[in-house]
Every structure is written in C-alpha cells, then in structure tokens.
Amino acid sequence: xxxxxxxxxxxxxxxxxxxxxSVVVAIFLQTSLPLYLPFIPFLALLDLPxxxxxxxxxxxxxxxxxLLLGLAIGIxxxxxxxxxxxxxxxxxxxxxxxxxxxxxxxxxxxRPARLLLVFGFYFIHQWAYALIQRLLLDQPADFFTLPxxxxxxxxSLLSVLVFxxxxxxxxxT
Amino acid sequence: MNHVWETPRHLSLLVxxxxxxxxxxxxxxxxxxxxxxxxxxxxxxISPVERGFNSVWDGGAFLIQNYIALYNARRENERLRAExxxxxxxxxxxxxxxxxADELAALLQFRQSYPDAPLVAAEVIAAxxxxxxxxxxIDRGRDSGLRVNMPVLTPDGVVGKVVEVFDSTAQVLLxxxxxxxxGVELADSEVKGVLKGTGSSLCRLEYIPHxxxxxxxxxxxxxxxxxxxxxxxPVGQVLSVRPGEFxxxxxxxxxxxxxxLEQVLVLAGPPETLTTAKKTSGGEPPER
Numbered sequence: 001x002x003x004x005x006x007x008x009x010x011x012x013x014x015x016x017x018x019x020x021x022s023v024v025v026a027i028f029l030q031t032s033l034p035l036y037l038p039f040i041p042f043l044a045l046l047d048l049p050x051x052x053x054x055x056x057x058x059x060x061x062x063x064x065x066x067l068l069l070g071l072a073i074g075i076x077x078x079x080x081x082x083x084x085x086x087x088x089x090x091x092x093x094x095x096x097x098x099x100x101x102x103x104x105x106x107x108x109x110x111r112p113a114r115l116l117l118v119f120g121f122y123f124i125h126q127w128a129y130a131l132i133q134r135l136l137l138d139q140p141a142d143f144f145t146l147p148x149x150x151x152x153x154x155x156s157l158l159s160v161l162v163f164x165x166x167x168x169x170x171x172x173t
Numbered sequence: 174m175n176h177v178w179e180t181p182r183h184l185s186l187l188v189x190x191x192x193x194x195x196x197x198x199x200x201x202x203x204x205x206x207x208x209x210x211x212x213x214x215x216x217x218x219i220s221p222v223e224r225g226f227n228s229v230w231d232g233g234a235f236l237i238q239n240y241i242a243l244y245n246a247r248r249e250n251e252r253l254r255a256e257x258x259x260x261x262x263x264x265x266x267x268x269x270x271x272x273x274a275d276e277l278a279a280l281l282q283f284r285q286s287y288p289d290a291p292l293v294a295a296e297v298i299a300a301x302x303x304x305x306x307x308x309x310x311i312d313r314g315r316d317s318g319l320r321v322n323m324p325v326l327t328p329d330g331v332v333g334k335v336v337e338v339f340d341s342t343a344q345v346l347l348x349x350x351x352x353x354x355x356g357v358e359l360a361d362s363e364v365k366g367v368l369k370g371t372g373s374s375l376c377r378l379e380y381i382p383h384x385x386x387x388x389x390x391x392x393x394x395x396x397x398x399x400x401x402x403x404x405x406x407p408v409g410q411v412l413s414v415r416p417g418e419f420x421x422x423x424x425x426x427x428x429x430x431x432x433x434l435e436q437v438l439v440l441a442g443p444p445e446t447l448t449t450a451k452k453t454s455g456g457e458p459p460e461r
Binding site for chain 1: 180182183184186187190191194195197198199201202210
C-alpha cells in the first residue's frame with residue numbers, strides 16, 4: 001500500500017536560483033515586513049523560512065535534502081538573529097526531516113493537507129525551539145500559548161497562498 | 174524516491190546534523206559563570222567517567238589497604254586476644270591469690286587473737302559428694318591431731334564439726350546439714366536455742382518460745398551448752414521470723430560462707446581452750 005502510494009508521489013526539483021532566491025526573499029520579508037508594516041500585527045507571527053522548509057520538504061520528498069535545507073535556512077535565520085546560532089537550525093532541521101519523510105509516504109499536494117500539515121509542523125517547530133531554549137539556554141519558553149496557536153493559523157493560511165506560488169517554479173523529475 | 178533501506182541513513186544524517194548544531198550551540202552559549210556550555214558538557218560527560226574511574230581506583234586501593242589493614246588487625250586482634258586471655262588468667266590467679274591471702278590473713282589474725290588456742294589451719298580440698306549432705310573434706314587429719322567432734326571455724330563464724338577423721342584428711346559436717354545441731358543463743362538477749370541445718374545454705378533456729386522477741390538481723394552466737402563449740406563464736410543472723418506451732422520458726426543466715434569455704438581452722442582441743450585463750454589474750458574475734 002505504502003509502495004503504491006510512493007509510486008504515485010512525484011518528486012520535484014528546483015533551480016538553484018529559485019531555491020536561493022526564495023530563501024533570500026523569505027528572509028528579507030521576514031525581517032522587513034514587521035518593520036515596515038507594524039500596523040499589521042499578524043506579520044510578527046510570520047515564519048516564512050519555516051514555510052519554505054516545509055514546502056521544499058514536501059516537494060523533494062527526500063529526508064536528507066529536507067533536513068539539510070532546514071539546517072541551512074535555520075542557520076541563516078539564526079545568523080540574522082541575536083540568539084545563538086543553531087536554535088532555529090535544529091528546529092528547522094527537524095521540521096525539514098519530518099516534512100520530507102512524511103511527504104514520501106502521503107500525498108501533500110492537496111491544499112487541505114498542506115494547510116493541516118503546516119499547522120502541525122508549526123507547532124513542532126515551536127516546541128522544538130522552546131525545548132532547546134529551555135534545555136540549553138535555561139530560559140523560560142512556553143510550549144503552548146495563544147500566540148503560538150495564532151502563529152500556526154497565520155502561517156498555515158499563508159502557506160495556502162505561498163505554496164501555489166512556489167509550485168510555479170518547480171520542475172518534475 | 175526514498176527507499177526503506179535509506180531511512181537509517183537519513184536518520185543518521187539527521188542525528189549528525191542535530192549533534193553538530195548542538196555542539197555549535199554549546200560552543201556559543203556561556204553559562205552564568207562565563208563558562209562555555211560545550212566545556213560544561215564536556216566536563217559533565219568526562220567528570221562522571223573520571224569520577225567513576227577515580228572511585229574504582231580509590232575503591233580498589235581502599236579495599237587493598239583495608240584488606241591489608243584487616244589482615245594486620247586480625248593478626249593483631251588474635252595476638253591481643255591471646256594476651257587478654259593470659260592477662261585474664263593472671264588476673265584471676267592474682268585475685269584468687271589475693272582472696273586466699275585475705276583469707277589467710279584473717280585466719281592468721283584470728284589465730285593471733287587466740288595465741289594459746291590449739292587451732293589447726295586446714296584447707297578444704299573437696300566438697301560434699303552428695304547433695305543430700307553438707308560436708309567438706311579438709312587436708313588435715315589424724316596426723317595433725319584432729320579428732321571427731323572438733324569444732325571447725327572461720328574468722329567469720331562457725332562452720333561445723335569434724336565427723337570423720339582419716340590419717341591426713343578429715344570430713345567436716347557443716348552446720349547447714351540436716352544432721353547438724355549447734356547450741357546457740359541470741360547475742361542481744363541470750364535466749365538459747367539450737368541451730369539446725371536445713372540441707373540448704375540456710376539454717377533454722379529451733380526451740381525459741383513465742384514469748385521471746387526475736388528481731389530480724391539479730392546476731393546469733395554459740396552458747397557453749399553443746400559442749401562442742403566454745404561460747405560466743407559468731408554463727409549467723411536472723412533472716413526471718415514467723416510464729417510456728419509450738420515455737421517460732423526462725424531462719425538463720427550462717428555467718429561463715431559455707432558454700433565458698435577454702436581455709437578453715439579446727440579447734441584441736443576442748444572448747445574451753447579457746448575461751449581460756451581468749452581471756453588470757455584479751456582478744457576479740459576479728460571482724461571481716
């Protein structure tokens with residue numbers, strides 16, 4: 001059954017420029033939008049790099065690629081932040097691995113599935129981040145708060161818009 | 174396409190990447206003591222190993238040292254125990270000799286109180302062979318001038334009388350024997366009676382009328398009326414008094430320690446020789 005499902009799942013690849021460009025744009029927007037549009041509160045909840053990690057994980061369907069991409073994007077995000085490098089890196093590595101592993105077994109193309117999966121992976125990402133923050137930095141971090149729920153909703157809804165946009169740049173293998 | 178056999182490889186990669194970042198984080202993060210987390214972790218990982226090794230090493234050394242110490246202590250303990258046993262034996266011997274010396278000194282003093290009395294010192298060499306009788310065997314006999322019915326004394330009081338005489342030994346009937354009877358009187362009132370043995374370590378004072386007041390603790394001395402024991406020798410003291418059918422039933426604690434006799438004196442002459450000697454020397458029976 002699983003093999004049959006795998007057989008139907010298509011693997012996509014992306015031009016390196018698309019990969020790099022999308023990441024750069026996502027990081028730029030992530031750092032710019034809340035700054036320039038402070039009157040839109042939900043922008044502070046955006047995690048565009050996370051959406052990219054999940055998307056590329058779904059498309060590549062390769063855990064190694066997914067986790068490495070998560071690693072790269074997370075480290076990049078860490079590098080631009082004030083906290084120690086590796087916090088987002090670890091969290092996004094886990095998400096990249098999970099997304100790509102899951103996509104190799106189930107169909108992640110339907111929009112409802114994407115919506116739910118992003119919603120779930122957002123929580124996983126936040127929990128991993130909070131766990132690392134607690135264990136390594138010995139700093140208080142909540143596993144479940146209203147902002148986390150709002151962030152999950154915002155990003156999952158945003159993914160519904162972003163994923164089709166990125167779908168335009170993918171190529172079938 | 175992902176294959177099942179690739180999963181462990183991916184997992185390994187995931188673990189490696191996570192670990193790498195973990196170390197990266199640990200390298201960056203400093204604790205409150207300004208110590209890098211990586212160093213703290215390293216110390217945390219290495220410390221138990223070092224501590225464990227150290228514990229094993231110390232434990233081994235401790236065991237060896239303890240074993241050696243224990244072995245030495247055991248030998249030392251055995252040696253000390255042997256020395257202690259010897260010391261105890263010596264102490265017992267010394268104590269026995271001291272007691273014997275005290276007893277002999279008392280006998281000597283008693284003897285010196287009656288310098289003219291024919292007192293023969295004897296040593297108890299055997300106790301009574303049967304539980305029904307209260308006799309002892311002394312190391313003096315016919316050779317020493319002993320005869321039947323001679324009084325046997327200690328400085329504490331009357332012991333009994335000679336009932337059998339052999340060449341070099343004699344048998345003494347103790348006052349606690351059922352067959353024994355000694356003429357006695359109460360030291361304070363001179364009320365006379367007969368001391369009878371009970372077969373136990375205690376004696377009984379008989380023939381004391383009810384109208385005579387006898388207090389517990391009253392001293393009992395020989396009356397001299399039996400023609401065997403000189404008058405005035407300590408015999409014992411009243412232990413208990415209760416009314417009997419015809420006479421009072423009075424229990425007497427003998428003055429001499431009849432169960433632990435070692436040295437005794439035998440009056441090798443008529444009873445009056447002791448009384449005469451007492452009068453001439455003016456001495457009193459010593460108190461122990």
